[in-house]
Amino acid sequence: MIKKQIYDVVVIGSGPGGLAAAAAAKKEGADDVLVIERDTELGGILLQCIHNGFGLEIFNEDLPGPSYAQRYIDECRELGVETMLDTIVLEVTPGRKLYASSTIHGFVEIQARAIVLAMGCRERTRAMIQIPGMRPAGVYTAGTAQRFTNIEGKMPGERIVILGSGDIGLIMARRLTFEGAKVERVLEILPYLSGLTRNYVQCLQDFDIPLQFEHTVKFIHGKDRVEAVEIAQVDKNWNYIDGSEETIPCDTLLLSVGLIPENELSRQAGVLLDPITGGPYVDESRETNVPGIFAAGNVVHVYDLADWVTLAGYDAGKSAAKYAMALKAKESAHIPVKAGNNVHHVVPHTINKQNLKDDEIELQFRVVRPIEDRVMIEVHDGENRIARKAARYARPGEMLTLVLKERHFADVEKANSLTVDVNPR
Amino acid sequence: MQEKYDYIVIGAGVVGCIIARTLSRYEGRVLLIDKESDVCMGTTAANTAIVHAGYDPKPNTLKARMNVAGNAMWDTLAGELNFPFERRGDFVVAVGEDELPALETLMGYAKKNGVPGCVILPGPEVRRREKNITPDVSGALWASTGGITDPFAVTVAAAENAVMNGAVVKLNTEFQEFIMEGDRIIGIKTNQGDFMSRWVINSAGLFSDFVMHQAGVRPDFKIRPRKGEYFVFDRADVEIDNVLFPVPSDKGKGILVTTTVHGNTILGPNANIIDDKEDTSTTEEGMNEIWAGANKLVPSLTKKYVIATFAGLRPMGNGPCKTPGVDYNQDYIIEIPEEVKGFVNLGGIESPGLASSPAIAQEVIDLMKDAGEEFKVKKDYDPIRPERPRFREMSQKDRKLLVDMDPRYGRMVCRCENVTEGEIIAEIHAPVPATTYDAIKRRTWLGTGRCQGGFDTPRVVEILARELGVSPLEITKRGAGSEFLSRPTKKVEK
Numbered sequence: 001m002i003k004k005q006i007y008d009v010v011v012i013g014s015g016p017g018g019l020a021a022a023a024a025a026k027k028e029g030a031d032d033v034l035v036i037e038r039d040t041e042l043g044g045i046l047l048q049c050i051h052n053g054f055g056l057e058i059f060n061e062d063l064p065g066p067s068y069a070q071r072y073i074d075e076c077r078e079l080g081v082e083t084m085l086d087t088i089v090l091e092v093t094p095g096r097k098l099y100a101s102s103t104i105h106g107f108v109e110i111q112a113r114a115i116v117l118a119m120g121c122r123e124r125t126r127a128m129i130q131i132p133g134m135r136p137a138g139v140y141t142a143g144t145a146q147r148f149t150n151i152e153g154k155m156p157g158e159r160i161v162i163l164g165s166g167d168i169g170l171i172m173a174r175r176l177t178f179e180g181a182k183v184e185r186v187l188e189i190l191p192y193l194s195g196l197t198r199n200y201v202q203c204l205q206d207f208d209i210p211l212q213f214e215h216t217v218k219f220i221h222g223k224d225r226v227e228a229v230e231i232a233q234v235d236k237n238w239n240y241i242d243g244s245e246e247t248i249p250c251d252t253l254l255l256s257v258g259l260i261p262e263n264e265l266s267r268q269a270g271v272l273l274d275p276i277t278g279g280p281y282v283d284e285s286r287e288t289n290v291p292g293i294f295a296a297g298n299v300v301h302v303y304d305l306a307d308w309v310t311l312a313g314y315d316a317g318k319s320a321a322k323y324a325m326a327l328k329a330k331e332s333a334h335i336p337v338k339a340g341n342n343v344h345h346v347v348p349h350t351i352n353k354q355n356l357k358d359d360e361i362e363l364q365f366r367v368v369r370p371i372e373d374r375v376m377i378e379v380h381d382g383e384n385r386i387a388r389k390a391a392r393y394a395r396p397g398e399m400l401t402l403v404l405k406e407r408h409f410a411d412v413e414k415a416n417s418l419t420v421d422v423n424p425r
Numbered sequence: 426m427q428e429k430y431d432y433i434v435i436g437a438g439v440v441g442c443i444i445a446r447t448l449s450r451y452e453g454r455v456l457l458i459d460k461e462s463d464v465c466m467g468t469t470a471a472n473t474a475i476v477h478a479g480y481d482p483k484p485n486t487l488k489a490r491m492n493v494a495g496n497a498m499w500d501t502l503a504g505e506l507n508f509p510f511e512r513r514g515d516f517v518v519a520v521g522e523d524e525l526p527a528l529e530t531l532m533g534y535a536k537k538n539g540v541p542g543c544v545i546l547p548g549p550e551v552r553r554r555e556k557n558i559t560p561d562v563s564g565a566l567w568a569s570t571g572g573i574t575d576p577f578a579v580t581v582a583a584a585e586n587a588v589m590n591g592a593v594v595k596l597n598t599e600f601q602e603f604i605m606e607g608d609r610i611i612g613i614k615t616n617q618g619d620f621m622s623r624w625v626i627n628s629a630g631l632f633s634d635f636v637m638h639q640a641g642v643r644p645d646f647k648i649r650p651r652k653g654e655y656f657v658f659d660r661a662d663v664e665i666d667n668v669l670f671p672v673p674s675d676k677g678k679g680i681l682v683t684t685t686v687h688g689n690t691i692l693g694p695n696a697n698i699i700d701d702k703e704d705t706s707t708t709e710e711g712m713n714e715i716w717a718g719a720n721k722l723v724p725s726l727t728k729k730y731v732i733a734t735f736a737g738l739r740p741m742g743n744g745p746c747k748t749p750g751v752d753y754n755q756d757y758i759i760e761i762p763e764e765v766k767g768f769v770n771l772g773g774i775e776s777p778g779l780a781s782s783p784a785i786a787q788e789v790i791d792l793m794k795d796a797g798e799e800f801k802v803k804k805d806y807d808p809i810r811p812e813r814p815r816f817r818e819m820s821q822k823d824r825k826l827l828v829d830m831d832p833r834y835g836r837m838v839c840r841c842e843n844v845t846e847g848e849i850i851a852e853i854h855a856p857v858p859a860t861t862y863d864a865i866k867r868r869t870w871l872g873t874g875r876c877q878g879g880f881d882t883p884r885v886v887e888i889l890a891r892e893l894g895v896s897p898l899e900i901t902k903r904g905a906g907s908e909f910l911s912r913p914t915k916k917v918e919k
Contacts, residue, residue, distance in 0.1 A: 038837065088837035091821070099821050101835040103846075107825035125877040127657075127733040134706045135735065137862075137902035137909050141879045148883055154897055154910040179914050223703055224906035251911070264841070267661065 007032045007082075008324035009317070010098060010112035012089050012265065015044025016306045017297025018118030019072035020313030021320065025116070026079040028321035031328075033081045034110070036100055038088045042076075043069035044120060045143070046306065048150045051171050053198070057307035068306065084108075092117075092269040096292050113324035116316045117266055117280070117288075117295040121302055123168075124258040131163075133220030136227075142168040142256040146175070155179060157252025161229050162186045163217050167195035167304070169256020174203035183207075184248050187215040187231055189238060194256075196304060217253065218245065226251050259302045269293055277301040286316035292327070294320045335412065337363065340380075340421040344368050344396070351404075353413055361404040367394040367422050374425040377402050381415035394422050430454040430593075433613060433622040435600045435636055437464035439576055439782045440774055441628035442583040443502075447786040449590035450808070451800040456620055457584065457592060458613075460599035462904030463864040464857060465580040467630045468778070470867070471705065471737025472653070473694065474685055475668060476572035477777035478515065481678055484537035485748045487757045492777045493538050495784035496570055502783050506586055507812035508578035509686040514542075515571030515668035516551065518722055519563045527672035528566045535568070542569035555667045557723045571668055575686050576779055577867035581857060586810040588856040590803065597904065600629070602639050603765075610640065610767040624798070626769040626789060631702045631740045633772040642762045642770055643744075650702050650738040651677075651775070653694025654711040656719075659875050660688040662730035669722050678776065680718030682726070687870055692719040692726070698741070705736045732875045742773020759785060761792050769793060813851050817843035817870075838888070839881040841874025846888060853892045860893060862886070863903040882909070 008030040011022045014037035022035045041047060046054070049065030056062060059071075076083070087102035096112045123141035138157055140148075145156040146168060158181050162169045165188040173183045186204060191213050193200055204211050212231075218240060219230040233244035261279035263271070271280045271288045279300040280288040286296050296316030297309040334350035346365040363379065371394045379387040379402060389402050400422065404412060412418065431453030434445045442464055445457040459466065479493035503510035519525050528545050535543040544567050551565040552558055584594055595617065604612035604619060612621035627636040634648045671679035676696045684690055695714045712734065719726055746756040758772035769789050774781070794800065814827055816834060827847075828835040834847030852859040852868045859865045862872070862885055871885070872878035886909055890897040901907045 038840070086836065088840065090824070090837075090843070099824075101824065101828050101837070101845075103832040103835045106832060106835060107821075107828040109821075122876045123879050125732070125875075125879060127731060127877055130707075130712060130728070130731065130734055132707045132709045132712065132734075134704075137907040140882075144879045144882055148910060149914055152883055152887070152897065152910075153914045155912050155914055156910060158911050218709075219706070224901075224903065225908065264661070 006111045007034045009033045009114045009320045011035045011116040011118055013118035014042040015120050016309040017313035020310040021116040021118055021296055021317030022081045023075045023079055024314040024317030025321040026081055028318045030321035030324050035083045036087050036089055037085050040086045042073045048146050050150050054306050092265045094270040094290055113327045114292045114320035116320050117299050118297050119262040119299045121259040121261050121298040129257055131217050134222055136222040136225050138226035138252045140254055142172045142254045145172055145254050159250040160252045161248055161250045162254045164256035165194045166256035167199050170195050170199040170203040173209050177207050183209045184250055186211045188213050189216040226253055229253055261299050285319035292323050335415055336417045338417055338419045340419040342367050342369055342422045343420050346420050356409045363402045365400055365420055367396055370395045371424055375422055376425045378421045379418055386411045427619050427621050430456040430622040432624045434626045436629035438467050438469040438630050439580045439779055440785055442580045443782045443786045444789055445592050446583040446587040449587040449592040450806050452803055455592035457594045458598040459596055462596055462861050464584045465577050469576050469580050471735050474576050476574055477780040478568035478571040479538050479540040480531045480535035480568055483753050484534055485751045486746045486753050489538045491781035491784045495781035498783035505808045506582035506810045508582045510574045512572040514569040517566040517670045519672055520561050522563055524672045525563050531566050557665055557725055559724050573686050581868055582810045585856040590806055594857055608765055610765055624767050628771050637770050640765050640768050642764055646772055648740045648742055649698050651741045652697045652699050652736055652738055654707050654715055654736040655691055655693030656731050657733040658690040659730045659732045663690045665690045680715055682719050682723045707734045707736045739775040741775050744773045759788050761796050816845045838884045839871035841876050842870050844869045844871035849888055861901050861903050
């Protein structure tokens, strides 16, 4: 099903960073660009962000997430970017080989000349902030609740407390209110907002949803489904203030307590991660410490606006294309020399076209089977015979040679590859 | 028409499932019931996953005998049922000179209990074997027969093998009372109707006191839940390959730093006696206690890499040891009581209950034989429960073969633990079907990684709904009342 085994640029992820990287790589001159997306459609998390606020920086327009994504999906399509959907990348090697699997394409191995990591980020969970209590259904990260609501069309609950004032939490407070749920409270352990002020105004203030700073969840009640959360005020050191406890009956606790760059694949590839950001160390071209592996967007550090992710993706895609095309030029300067009939191996393995003007070139090789009679050694590029030489016999124990001289060089220069055969005469 | 069985096992934890599996070897109809939506929902679901060597229980107790006999049976059990089991050995770590005598005490227990392969190592040798251990280590008892396993995998595999050999498993089926004929038990009443049987085996764990009291047995016996809380680390960030116990105290075996067969380092448990048998909550105090305890053994741990916390309840009993001269009141009860006929009574099977479970099952059979029950091995008994593909453990080459054969193994549902749709579907249609999110999690290890189900939950809900032919609104985390979703969103008028 897969069209090629070698691509100039492979982009992992089709969110704002990945789509921009793919489009930029194509525009920069990369021939074969592939985007691998684990979901069934392009767009990444943008698809579940049905609220507006996208595109203000780039298009000076206020777009919903899916519309914003569509502009880049269309651009990629027009540019001829190839895509593999519903496909998960399992491993990336430092040599830029990718293993991926899919119900549609099966299990595939792809070699990339350059890779752009654009896997985005994941949400911090309840366990990471260690909220004590029971472990019932009804505790969701805000993004999971957003997927349930906007993609699956199902409500994650009816009476909701949100912990954390990150943007997705604020957006979900409004979204679930639209759907008729009651958002009881938004709590933030810090004395200030984590998300954008515009989201506080448009999502909480406009809907009279109370926000409490320096408050957190102290305990989750409920055996099967969340029944209530106990909240408390905290001091500067995040210790509970005695007497501030309050129990809020609810069936759902949403967590919007931070995002972490998603770098499991990067680690396997040997990409070094900054312990502060959780993302790869990158240079100004967005290249990581592993040559030919670039990274952009939330996989590097968490952004507040998708527009910035797009711009970072452009940079990475452009750099990846430059790297890939330089590598390809180097590869195409080299003509592979292959072992043909009855030849075990040939050295050198390649001939650099740029060196053809210099001295003659000696091919050294051994045969597989002995021929105790006269043999013909022949170097050819398919139908086109380039050089030949006779010998009285050929034995595996004795190395054979054939010298390519200046008169052969014009043919060598035109060849896609050279093959050495040793046949009986 | 009432269903008639020869053997009914109440409670589908590891002990109940292995008893049912052992009984299924013989002719006769076996019924295994549990009040929960799946097997393995109680004590077996939340513990340290260690197959103890047997140096810890007080000598001459039933606990000691079951532990040592049980430990030796695990290689065969794992081989037949195809679940992960590794005999890595374990350390009891003494910190400072004051703790050294405790190792001698344990070594004495080991000798009396007949535990093979124990030795006391000096501090520097312990440091050499586990570089993360505290520099204050003064020595350790090394027990080479200690093992680690996956309690879910064991329990599910045993239940499946029982079903393969003709046993019936009924979930969401809660025992209420016995049906008696004189002093003989002839059946049980449950919330799903009555079931008749010649024998009933009480392996109800935390609720075993209730079951035996319904039979009029041991009215003074009481289970007191002893809660233990745990931390789980991301396996990419914390790698401790050994099983490290502190020296034991009067509260039990203490807070461990240990590895799991899945590669995650875990910390815990503490031990707090509580009243509520449903209270599996974690607490702030408990988590602080675990942290302090674990740091004593491994000072370099950091909370940054914690990916999960959980708590489990051990069914601590008050059964006196029957061996004359042994003063011990938390021994296992495994007996055929005199008061009623047709009843095998188990109680107080707390740690090392996992290690002991195969020996307990054998003990149950032996007691019934002594009481005159005749067991005849089925002609077509098959002890092997075949392994199912585990994508994350396969080489890239084997993955390709699997995906070529069945493309459903090509779709990744859990990105952290690499669990595919094919594996989930196989579990939903297995001999003991997984019908809830947690049931799939227990069987595939999905959702246990660093995103804790954030990615897979909507996808699993969708797959369960499709495969079970129900609405996504009916899909639960762990049975009725734990539905994930409340209603559809508003319809958009076109």
